[in-house]
Amino acid sequence: MTETRYCRVCQSDDVKLYFTANQFDILRCRRCGLVQVAKEPLQSELDSIYQKGYFAPSKYDDTTILLRENSRRLKLVRGCLPGEGKKLLEVGCGPGDFIQLAKQHYEVHGFDLSQSAVDIARTKNEEIAEHIWAGRVEDQNLPPAFYDAICMWDVIEHLWDPLSTCDELLSCMKSGGYIFLSSPNAGAITAKLLRKYWAFMTPPEHLSMFSRRSLVALFEEKLNMHIVRWMSKGKWTNLGFVIYKLGRVVPRIITEKHVTRFNNLPISKWQIYVPTGDIHYTAIQKI
DSSP: OOBOOSOTTTOOSOEEEEEEETTEEEEEETTTOOEEESBOOOHHHHHHHSSGGGGOSGGGGOHHHHHHHHHHHHHHHHHHSOSSSOEEEEESOTTSHHHHHHTTTSEEEEEESOHHHHHHHHHHTGGGGGGEEEOOGGGOOOOTTOEEEEEEETOGGGOSOHHHHHHHHHTTEEEEEEEEEEEEBTTSHHHHHHGGGSTTOOTTTOOEEBOHHHHIIIIIIISOEEEEEEEEEEEEEEHHHHHHHHHHHOTTTSOHHHHHHHHTSGGGGOEEEEEEEEEEEEEEEEO
16 A cells, blocks of 8 residues: 655645545645645555446436536537547546537547446447447556547546656647546635535545646646636535535445435435535646
């Protein structure tokens, strides 16, 4: 098991213990602001998280909310990459909902850690099923300078070594291409106030939590890219998913049994906008 006491983005050793969450030490880099888990989780711990059910919590049952979120993401992509037919890779495509929307404009490929999620994605996108596969992001052998864009929606926070992984992904992207990502914003007021009770502070699920400053350190300082668009927003969701996330933060108080019972109630489908401003959406261009 690997343990790091330096920043895995800017490489600074000026890191301090921020707090402990789920029995994991959480470190914060004084230089770039990255919030990271100190000790790499065991594979068995990750396997227990990324089961089939992980990719189908209550939020994925609500097509209206999914469409809202994926439309927001596609709007960001279309604003930087207009036109039709360009090649787009979705890293961590899950059950293929964004692919369904994006394939109207782009030649879309995608992969995910979960075979069960990939099976669903292929069913939803039968005409391009051969372009969707299962695998870890760290293990891909992608064609060089092939893609016009790479989308990483809610992915980068799951990476143990985001610097090495993003550096490898860049080799398959054309010059002038874009990385598009969404990720929890560790620099948001809600994150700073709630600390270990923040809804996205769920180690060992989330390992690397970025602020805008740490995104700059990763993409501009280390990878020689340029951040062209950045915004931090809240999110449309339903009450069932709010309860699910609370259960991930305080599992001893809100157990899986509580979550299941609540999600069987009609109220669990009520849609709400949570104005936390703690999810950032970023477009980064390869120079």
